[in-house]
């Protein structure tokens with residue numbers, strides 16, 4: 001396969017679909033690829049009206065050595081956690097699985113047009129993890145690189161829901177560091193196998209929707225079947 005920081009040929013451009021509008025500009029960054037825009041006002045309102053949705057599944061926030069201790073999240077879709085929670089053993093939680101909706105999906109109907117528009121735009125053949133993260137002012141996510149079956153199998157689409165100047169998404173490849181400060185509504189592709197971190201030095205929360213999809217569009221290794 002191609003190098004970890006190769007986000008695929010720019011020629012494979014997402015298409016307009018539903019509420020998604022592709023971004024026609026040139027790609028100026030190596031590690032972040034701007035895909036387009038979606039409206040996020042409805043989702044922002046639904047999140048603000050339901051503060052109890054945050055931190056109901058704290059595995060990511062509390063796992064030993066986690067870089068995510070200083071943020072909150074809402075799990076919308078992933079592997080069914082009930083067996084792991086009951087067993088008190090999370091071994092294999094990020095391994096190959098068929099994902100399920102978590103209850104938050106049914107309380108955030110504004111997600112529906114965003115997610116299904118994104119899937120059509122990038123020709124997604126499978127919807128995997130969906131997560132919403134919130135980093136308060138003054139907090140951040142420590143530098144780390146992700147690796148699991150889910151990380152290797154899916155491409156990560158980052159949709160900025162709420163962000164103010166000073167909230168920085170940083171990433172590093174062999175050529176150096178790049179920083180990104182997406183505006184609300186912007187959709188970006190990022191390969192989280194690269195070292196990355198977030199610092200929120202703005203005055204407000206930084207809220208991001210992460211949609212993980214399986215697609216051939218961005219160069220992930222293909223799986224085979226018998227000819």
Ligand SMILES: [Fe+2]
Pocket residue numbers: 144145146192196
């Ligand atoms: Fe990460």
